[in-house]
Amino acid sequence: MRRRAYLRAVGLGMPGFLLSGWAPAWATVAPLHLVVHDRLGHAPDAQAVRAGVELGLSEIAVAAGLISAPLTVMRSTDDSPAAIAASRPVHVIAAITDDPSDPAVSVAAGPRIHTCALGHWRADAWSVAAAPASLDPAGTATRGPSLVEWHPGLRRHGASQLNERFERAADATMSAAAWRGWMAVKVAFECGLRARAGEDDLLALRFDGHKGLLLHFADDGHLVQPVYALPAGPRRVTSTNLTACVDSRS
Numbered sequence: 092m093r094r095r096a097y098l099r100a101v102g103l104g105m106p107g108f109l110l111s112g113w114a115p116a117w118a119t120v121a122p123l124h125l126v127v128h129d130r131l132g133h134a135p136d137a138q139a140v141r142a143g144v145e146l147g148l149s150e151i152a153v154a155a156g157l158i159s160a161p162l163t164v165m166r167s168t169d170d171s172p173a174a175i176a177a178s179r180p181v182h183v184i185a186a187i188t189d190d191p192s193d194p195a196v197s198v199a200a201g202p203r204i205h206t207c208a209l210g211h212w213r214a215d216a217w218s219v220a221a222a223p224a225s226l227d228p229a230g231t232a233t234r235g236p237s238l239v240e241w242h243p244g245l246r247r248h249g250a251s252q253l254n255e256r257f258e259r260a261a262d263a264t265m266s267a268a269a270w271r272g273w274m275a276v277k278v279a280f281e282c283g284l285r286a287r288a289g290e291d292d293l294l295a296l297r298f299d300g301h302k303g304l305l306l307h308f309a310d311d312g313h314l315v316q317p318v319y320a321l322p323a324g325p326r327r328v329t330s331t332n333l334t335a336c337v338d339s340r341s
Contacts, residue, residue, distance in 0.1 A: 122161040123283040124180035125151075125276075126201075129166070134187040136268035140206050142261035143272025144185055149260070151280040160284065181283040183275050189218075202293060204279045206271040212312050217293060219274040219300075222313040225336075237321040238336065241270035245319070249301040274300055274314075303335070 127144065131137035148164060155162035165180070182203040186193075189210040205218040226238045243254050243264035257265040257273070265273075278298055285296060297305035298314075306316045317335040 122163065123155070123280070123287070124163045124165065125183065125279055125283065126165045126167050126180045127183045127185065127276075130184065130186040130190070130193060132187075136187055136266070139263070139266045139268040140185055140187070140272040142263065143257070143265070143269035143274075144183065144206075144276055145272075146257055146260050146269075147273040147276025147280075150256075151276060154280070162280075179286075181279040181286075183279045185272060185275070202279075202282055204275045204282070206268075206275045209312050212310075217278075217308055217312050217314075219271050219278055219314045221316055221318050222309065222311060225313075225316075225318055238318045239321060240267040240316065240318055241265060242267070242319055242321070245301075248303040249299075253301050270300075274298075278314075 127148070129141070131140055152162065152164075154160075180201045182201055184193075184203050184205045184207075186205060186207045189205065189207055191210060191213065202215045202217060205216065206220065207218065208220040208223050209216055209218045221240050226240070243258075243266070245251070245254065253270075253273075254265045257263075257269060261269070263269075277300075281298060282293060282296065285291075290296060293308050294310070297307050300306045300314075300316060302317050304317060306314050309315050320336055
């Protein structure tokens with residue numbers, strides 16, 4: 092039961108254990124290779140994304156141990172052949188803006204999970220960011236309430252525990268950028284495991300992002316998810332005045 096309790100706490104769906112989508116209980120868990128590509132540089136949100144990635148990596152390492160799933164994590168800053176030579180790895184592209192010309196996003200093997208919105212759809216490119224239109228439905232950043240993918244004031248659906256885990260690990264509050272870093276690693280891990288259990292259609296998978304709804308990818312490659320409207324004016328943001336806006340594609 093310790094395994095189930097941990098997997099439930101971090102919101103991971105494993106073949107035969109805790110599922111946010113179907114997976115056969117009898118599936119054999121094969122070795123999983125994860126490649127992390129850091130393309131963050133010194134952008135303002137770079138440290139937040141990195142901290143989210145690190146929390147995600149620490150949690151999937153524990154989860155992999157609990158289900159006896161061999162896990163290899165490689166870090167690539169120069170796209171060396173050794174870093175991408177594993178058998179169909181899953182790639183985490185940690186970036187602030189999408190760069191389709193980057194060698195890391197044009198490698199042939201394995202799905203690539205981005206922390207930033209995609210500039211345009213392309214095969215095997217997926218993003219845990221909300222589609223740009225979801226964050227700016229009016230088509231301009233100057234109208235309407237500010238919309239964010241995550242806020243440290245969220246409390247329900249396991250959000251409070253996630254915010255607390257991040258704060259303990261990073262000594263900082265969990266911003267939307269940090270959530271995307273954590274979520275990208277989590278999604279990459281689940282995609283890799285489920286592919287080995289026979290689920291290789293990413294559009295059919297469902298993920299727990301501690302938002303109260305199971306999240307899934309849309310045809311444009313972005314994660315369909317609730318976003319949150321911040322209250323107008325100088326009021327302190329709390330769980331009671333954050334308004335969830337559900338994506339119409341949910």
